[in-house]
Amino acid sequence: MRQIGLTVLLLSLSNVFMTFAWYAHLRDLSGKPWFVAALASWGIAFFEYMLQVPANRIGYNVMSLGQLKILQEAITLSVFVPFAVYYMKEPFKLDYVWAGLCVLGAVYFIFRGN
Template sequence: MPVPVLTIGLLIASNLFMTLAWYGHLKYKAAPILAVILVSWMIALPEYVLQVPANRWGHGYFTAAELKTIQEVISLSVFALFSWLYLGESLGWNHLLGFAFIALGALLVFRPWG
């Protein structure tokens, strides 16, 4: 499997777990905080199992800065969908414009300036 496909695929999967660990409990505000923390940690473990190999295998093909940029763009994309589909929250024009600026920043990271 090509390194970019493997790296990005693992980063997408890891972000699905982390988004669920960080924000999934917001629908269950009556749950005790200790239980929420423990469940979130259990959900986060698979995130690390996917994230670490993604960065290990992707580094060399991508720089560390590029890997972090890819992760942030994926994270925002997954979060936007999660927020809308799972939490039922809408994104306004200001959110979309802010995400567009972040995407522009990602383009700057990947553009060869040399």
């Protein structure tokens, strides 16, 4: 159980970096050339990988590859929605709730045998 908790923690932190790497430049570097945004994103993504790779290696000891992937997607959505609403100032949409329920369904189906 400790390995699952550590995996979730590391994947959550990694997703914060990933989300900033992929999307923050749309707000923060909007007037800059794309290659400046790419370089900034790569710099941020380094920290994502420094957390994500150990998370997957730890998680793979107690979960299947499919379970790791679906867990990653659930965490991604739970990080992305607050980022979109609070950092990017996007309006909250009910579609986020429906997407979240679909992802929860995926979590249920991939983990139901364990």
